[in-house]
Structures are given as C-alpha cells and as structure tokens.
Amino acid sequence: MALTFDISMSLDGFIAGPDQTLEDPLGRGGEQLHEWIFGLEAWRKPHGLSGGETNADSEVVEESVANTGAVIMGRRMFSGGEGPWENDPNADGWWGEEPPFHVPVFILTHHPRESVTKPGGTTFIFVTDGIETALEQARAAAGDKDVSIAGGAEVIQQYLNTGLVDEFQIHVVPVLLGSGGVRLFDNLNPELQIELVRLVDSPTVSHLRYRVTSHRA
C-alpha cells in the first residue's frame, strides 16, 4: 500500500560514482555501494543463485523483497539509454532472461513501447504519461503490498517532492566516493519532513528507515 524506496548510499550521499557508462553503469567506485548485498541469501535467491549468508542485513533485504508488490524505475536506470527504443543498445534492460524482480516493473519513459513479460514473474510495463499515472498503475498491480521506487535519483526526487513517498530506507555504506557521482538527495523541497522509524546496525552497512511526515501541499 505504501510508496517506498530502498537504496544504498555512500556516507557522502552518492548512489553511483562518476563516469557512468554502459560498461560501468554504477560509475567509478560505485560497485562498493552494493558489495554488502551480493553475499546475502536474500539477494542471491531472487537472482537465481544458491547459498549465501543470513544475518541482520539479510533480514532487512528479505523484508523489502517480501513487502514489494510492484517496482517503478526511470528509463535510464532500466537500460542506461535515452531516446527511441529501437536505437537503444540495451533496450532489454540489465537483467537478462530472468530478471530478479519477480513482480511488475513500471518504467517511466517518453517513448511508448509494448509490455515485455519475462520468465519468473517480471513484467516490464512502459509508462509515458508521468509519475502519478505510473504510481496508480503500480498500486493496482501491487495489491496490498508496497510499491518500491528502484531509482534513479531523479525519479526518487520527483516522487519525494510531490509528497507521494510514505517511507524509505537508506543503506548507508561506509564509503566516500569523493565527487562527481550521482547524489541521492538533491533538489529537494525544503518543506519535506521526515522522522526516523528504525535503525538496523551491522558492521558493513547501517540501515536507516524514515517516514515522510509532511510536505508542501
């Protein structure tokens, strides 16, 4: 029911490093933001991988996966491209034949495209009439589960600034990326108010969950 997001951020506020390319979509140093998650069973399982650790971090990830009924993401996060789909070398997205979402994924784009259904329950639905329509469709698809915004930063900022986000969780990674990367919190409405609702501690990452308590009408 809630609109949320769940994202790894460096202590200096970046969700990707500088110089993002198709070969290096997380930018220089950006892979460090996600190392904490790759060894976890809760991440490996939806990615079709066996084994992995269970610990405080994996409980946090498992909870997010269990609560997510639909995903929203920006076109650039989906493929790294822009413009008409027929010219996009990565038009199928980053995730191969069985994407790890296993729920409907709504992609914000200016370029219409038929939905794509993948094995394992992931459907990519392309929405061309804005973030509120995408949210309506995602809510309908999610049923009584949450809608999670996957990114990128600009999409998250747009939803935050409209006051539509209910809660979010930041995984603060003990890394400093320096400068030139993609900041998560930028261009925000200064009237947004938040409160901390939960903090989960581990040696590798600090999980801070906030509720949005008010915003400009």
Add this chain to the structure above:
Amino acid sequence: MALTFDISMSLDGFIAGPDQTLEDPLGRGGEQLHEWIFGLEAWRKPHGLSGGETNADSEVVEESVANTGAVIMGRRMFSGGEGPWENDPNADGWWGEEPPFHVPVFILTHHPRESVTKPGGTTFIFVTDGIETALEQARAAAGDKDVSIAGGAEVIQQYLNTGLVDEFQIHVVPVLLGSGGVRLFDNLNPELQIELVRLVDSPTVSHLRYRVTSHRA
C-alpha cells in the same frame, strides 16, 4: 592523541542551510540540525546552563567533551567574517564572555592576531601558517586527549584529504534541508577509506562513528 571531528549533518548531507548571514549563521533551516543537543545536560553544562536531560545522546556528547583537549576551527566558523580582524564586526567570535570550549581553540586564518584568553579555560590562538602547523600546536596543547576539528566543512575536507583525520562521528539528523546549503562531504579524495566503528541509536539522531583506514600518501 587522535584527530577527530564530531558534527551534526542532515540526512541530505548538509551541516548548514542556505543563505548564511551574521544574523543567521546556520543558514535557513540549519538550526534544526542542532535542536537534538540543546536540551542535553552534557551540552548545557559547558555552556553554563543548569539542568537538562541525560540519555543515549547525552552520553555521546559527554564522551566527546571529555576526550577533547584542543579544538581547531576555520576563521569563518569563528566569526563569520574574512579579511583583516579590525574590519570584522564579529572579531570576538560567537560565544560571548565565557565560551563553551574550556580548552585551547586554534583558529586558521590568513590574518595574524594575538591570542585571546577567556574565562573558563578557553584560549583562542590564531594560526596563519596552515593546517599542519595548527594540528601540531593543537596536539601539543591537547596532551593525551584528542584534537577535534569544529568546522567548517572546508576545513574538515582539507584535513580529511591530507589523511590526517583518525576518526570522526556524524550525528545524522532526520531532516532534509533541500539544496543550497553547506555540504559536509564534498571535494573529497576518492582514495579515502573508512569503516564504521560504532553506531548509537536514538529517536532524534543517529550517531555514526567511523575510522579512516587509508588514504593517498
């Protein structure tokens, strides 16, 4: 013995809001970053105020106060001004007759000035030959206690980038200041590496302590 800093930061990475002035030195919205501390006994006592709460937050503050043997700060943080001292309307600093430091405070400036001794153990010493000299002098003054960098952001960044900082603590306040403020972590050396050493949790602020583990030589 260690070089540290201890600073309140908004979740979006700011240590002051936009439009800092002599009347509003923390900038628009910046006072929200410090509200968590004003009610604490551990803050009130060094400020000559009685009463106040004791809780997880006050323990963190008390620990920092107890460990600090000398302070380093930038000229702008000291007075808000720049240029020759005789033209600075706030040349005595922000803190009145009995400043709350109660230890020697080394102020980085381009403009020489005699030291000023205040009641209660605070001495302001003006250092004109750079951050390394200021650190040497502060270490000598601190004895076996820590040297704490009070700010501003640029001074902290300079010390971080030279690899001189040993540990630091960020008090992450559940506030989003929007944009245009003063970012703590900016222009950093991307080869800085940190690890989380402690996290203290309270409903009003999250205290994250990091150790700097390596840096460019």
